Amino acid sequence: MRLYNSLTRTVEEFRPREPGRVGLYTCGPTVHDFAHIGNFRAYAWEDLLRRHLEARGLAVHHVMNITDVEDKIIRKAAAAGASLREYTDRYTAAFFEDARALRLLPAHVYPRATEHIPEMIELVRRLEAAGHTYRSEGSVYYRIGSFPGYGRLSGLDPDSLRAGARVDADEYEKDDPSDFVLWKAQKPGEPAWDSPWGPGRPGWHIECSAMAMKYLGESFDLHTGGVDNKFPHHENEIAQSEGATGQPFVRHWMHCSHLIVNGEKMSKSLGNFYTLRDLLERGHEPRLIRYLLVGTHYRNQLDFSEKALEQGRAELSRVDNAAERLARLATVERGEARLAPRVEAAREAFFAALDDDLNVSGAMGEAFQLVRDVNAAVDRGEASREDAAAFEAFLADADRVFGVLRPWQPVEAAPAEVLALLDARQAARAAKNWAESDRLRDAILAAGFVIEDTREGPQLKRRA
Ligand SMILES: [Zn+2]
CATH class of the missing domain: 1.20.120 (Four Helix Bundle (Hemerythrin (Met), subunit A))
Structure with missing residues (x-):
């Protein structure tokens, strides 16, 4: 099988490190709102990629992170008067519901950022020990000038690196390579965790490096995302992971192009911004939406019209x-x-x-x-x-x-409470807590539904 590699900018033979097995990391949702169809273009294409690898006999281990702490989430949770967990639980559940509607195969692991803070702290310590960081006002920054390969993935000219310029934001301007934040000092009213550098929270980029390496190892086969993730997010992931381990982080990077609507960039101000829910409410069949999302080659712009x-x-x-x-x-x-x-x-x-x-x-x-x-x-x-x-x-x-x-076949509509039980059972199974998983299965049964485990994940059927 031949796949385009963003790192080498060529279509090349895809060879997993271990014959027959593939470690796949796909950047998951930032759960601050309902995901829009541009997000789902990436998830649907990644689903097609995974299914094709599996159809060709490869055993894929698929990890998709849930980003449940970053700038936007903190701002919106505070505005809603909700705790971080309450706020992100709502949109995490919505994401799983949408993913089921499009029949995306569930990932094998959905690590949440807030449940991996110790791993992130450990990674920042390793980077500190390797001389890639500096501190300022309680925050820790990555000095991109210390990593000679910086810019290789996104094709940035190393001469454009502006030494000393730095950003605190999780997302920043295109083509403006700057030192980026690994650990952010707590600001008043923000959620925080203890660390060797004082109370604070991880930057967005370190989340993916730490969780990818925890579940797939320091070097793995395949990492994907939307083209917007390439810079700075994936560039920074490489700098963090390789800066700490000295190993090549990912062999094969793949990115899908944008989704536009009626020939225009999707944006709220143009009134052409759609979540998956918007489209389903307008009566569009999920099957047709999935067909459109997977039917355009992933490196071409998809015009949704x-x-x-x-x-x-x-x-x-x-x-x-x-x-x-x-x-x-x-x-x-x-x-x-x-x-x-x-x-x-x-x-x-x-x-x-x-x-x-x-x-x-x-x-x-x-x-x-x-x-x-x-x-x-x-x-x-x-x-x-x-x-x-x-x-x-x-x-x-x-x-x-x-x-x-x-x-x-139309999936039996189960009430939200029962779907919540199903999600909780998935989480219990992922944590290998079988007693809890059995308890939740019984609760679902008591509510009148049986679980059928299918390839597309567990489905609920009304009890006969
Ligand atoms: Zn990521």
């Missing part, structure tokens, strides 16, 4: 109609499987396209060509029950990656 929705709807119904026509045949016709070799060739071409840096339009082109051939065979009266089964099997395989090629 009415026209794209319409076109997507027509494309999905073409697939559905062909499957239905064949399924109807399946109950009456019986004959030789004339289409089977054609289906086999389509399957090979479909996966070969995905092996080529996730060429989704090539893969879907193969699927649509097959749909045309299937329809033509039905028209000629040459399709059989065996052909229907072969086509169904192709759709099932292709859908393990795309997740949209077969109609979605």
